[in-house]
Amino acid sequence: MLELQDLCKKYGRHTVLDNMNLHIEKGQLFGLVGPNGAGKTTLIKIIAGLLELDYGSVLVDGKQTSTKERRSHTKIGYMPDYFGVYQNLKVYEYMDFYTQMYGYKGKEAKNKVEENLELVNLLSRKDEYVDDLSRGIKQRLCLARCLLSEPELLLLDEPTSGLDPRGRNDIRNILNILQGKGMTIIISSHILQDLSQMCSHIGIVDNGKMVTQGPVEDILQMEEQSKPLRIRFTEVNSSLLKYLGSHVLISNLTIDGTQTTMRFEGDSMEEAKLLTTLIQNGARICYFAREEGNLEKLFLRITKGE
Structure with a gap:
C-alpha cells in the first residue's frame, strides 16, 4: 500500500529524514515510534502531501506520486495530533460541513454523517458544541471526519496523546475495527504499550533513519x-x-546459590532442547525463563536511551 524509497528531508543544514x-502492505496497522525530533511527524506530513520532500519517492498502491497528488489523494486520510475547528459548530454541523466538501448531498450526506458518528460512538452527541467536548471525544470526532473520504491509507499523528486510559482504549477499539475492514493504518505514538497491543507491525525511527x-x-x-536466561x-x-x-550456546554463566543466570544464544527451540536435556540428566528445575520482551526496553536500547 505504501513504499518509501530513499526519502530525504532537510531544514537548512539539519537532516530530518536521512x-x-x-514498505507497508495493505491491511497492516503499522506503529511508528521514535524519540522527540526523530522525524515521525515530518514523515507523516510528507506521506500526506503536506510537506515537500527533498529527495526520494513515495509510492501509494504501487504508483509513484507527487506531493500535490498525495495532498488530494482520495485514498489517503490524515489526522493531526491536534485539530482546529470553526467556532460555534455542533458535532453534526462539523461533520456535515466536511461531508459536503467531499461532494455528498441530501440523504446521502445525512447517512454518511450518521454512519461515521456511529462508528466512533458519537451519534448520541451530535447536537453538542465541538468546543465543549473533551480532548478524547474531539479526537474521535476528528477520526470520524478523516473517514468521510473512505481512505484506504489512514495516517494518524499521535492520536492517543493526552488521552486517559478509557480514551486510548476507545481509539484502539475503533482502529481494530477499521483494520478488520481492510484499511491500512499508520499511527505514530509515544505510548509504546498501546502500539504493542494493537499494531501488527512497527518501525523504530531514530535520527531520521528507520x-x-x-x-x-x-x-x-x-x-x-x-x-538473560x-x-x-x-x-x-x-x-x-x-x-x-561447556555448552556451546551458553556464556556469561553466573551462579547465586541454586539460581543460575546466563547468556543463551539459542532460539525458543534451542531453549526447549536445553530444558529437556537438563531434566533427562536428573536436574530438578523450579524456574526456567527469559525476561519477557518489552517494546519500551527495545525502544530505549535501539535509540541509545540505555
Missing part, C-alpha cells in the same frame, strides 16, 4: 533472545555446572 525506506521494522512478534522475539534448581552439583559451562 534516506528513509519503508532503525528497524517488521512484525511486532518478530521484533519482540529478537528482544527476548537478547535477555535464568534457571533455578533445587540443588546445584559439579556435573551440572560442568555441563552448563
Whole structure:
C-alpha cells in the first residue's frame, strides 16, 4: 500500500529524514515510534502531501506520486495530533460541513454523517458544541471526519496523546475495527504499550533513519533472545555446572546459590532442547525463563536511551 524509497528531508543544514525506506502492505496497522525530533511527524506530513520532500519517492498502491497528488489523494486520510475547528459548530454541523466538501448531498450526506458518528460512538452527541467536548471525544470526532473520504491509507499523528486510559482504549477499539475492514493504518505514538497491543507491525525511527521494522512478534522475539536466561534448581552439583559451562550456546554463566543466570544464544527451540536435556540428566528445575520482551526496553536500547 505504501513504499518509501530513499526519502530525504532537510531544514537548512539539519537532516530530518536521512534516506528513509519503508514498505507497508495493505491491511497492516503499522506503529511508528521514535524519540522527540526523530522525524515521525515530518514523515507523516510528507506521506500526506503536506510537506515537500527533498529527495526520494513515495509510492501509494504501487504508483509513484507527487506531493500535490498525495495532498488530494482520495485514498489517503490524515489526522493531526491536534485539530482546529470553526467556532460555534455542533458535532453534526462539523461533520456535515466536511461531508459536503467531499461532494455528498441530501440523504446521502445525512447517512454518511450518521454512519461515521456511529462508528466512533458519537451519534448520541451530535447536537453538542465541538468546543465543549473533551480532548478524547474531539479526537474521535476528528477520526470520524478523516473517514468521510473512505481512505484506504489512514495516517494518524499521535492520536492517543493526552488521552486517559478509557480514551486510548476507545481509539484502539475503533482502529481494530477499521483494520478488520481492510484499511491500512499508520499511527505514530509515544505510548509504546498501546502500539504493542494493537499494531501488527512497527518501525523504530531514530535520527531520521528507520532503525528497524517488521512484525511486532518478530521484533519482540529478537528482544527476548537478547535477555538473560535464568534457571533455578533445587540443588546445584559439579556435573551440572560442568555441563552448563561447556555448552556451546551458553556464556556469561553466573551462579547465586541454586539460581543460575546466563547468556543463551539459542532460539525458543534451542531453549526447549536445553530444558529437556537438563531434566533427562536428573536436574530438578523450579524456574526456567527469559525476561519477557518489552517494546519500551527495545525502544530505549535501539535509540541509545540505555
